[in-house]
Amino acid sequence: xxxxxxxxxxxxxxxxxxxxxxxxxxxxxxxxxxxxxxxxxxxxxxxxxxxxxxxxxxxxxxxx
Numbered sequence: 001x002x003x004x005x006x007x008x009x010x011x012x013x014x015x016x017x018x019x020x021x022x023x024x025x026x027x028x029x030x031x032x033x034x035x036x037x038x039x040x041x042x043x044x045x046x047x048x049x050x051x052x053x054x055x056x057x058x059x060x061x062x063x064x
Contacts, residue, residue: 011062013039013052022050 004018016022017037022030030050032038039052043061046053 008063009039011064012056013042015039 004020005016006020007015007017009015015037016039022032022038022040024030040050041048041052041056042063043056043059045055045059045061047055
């Protein structure tokens with residue numbers, strides 16, 4: 001069984017590693033790259049939601 005892990009990156013996204021499926025509010029699968037980690041936006045400003053596009057740096061997102 002592969003390791004599964006979600007890591008909170010300070011002032012940034014959530015890094016999701018392992019075989020963790022991503023689904024929308026209706027239960028439909030959201031495509032991710034198989035075997036590769038994906039990063040979920042926490043700042044709300046990404047133009048590629050639910051994925052992080054780095055905008056948190058520009059908007060100076062702080063999780064504290």
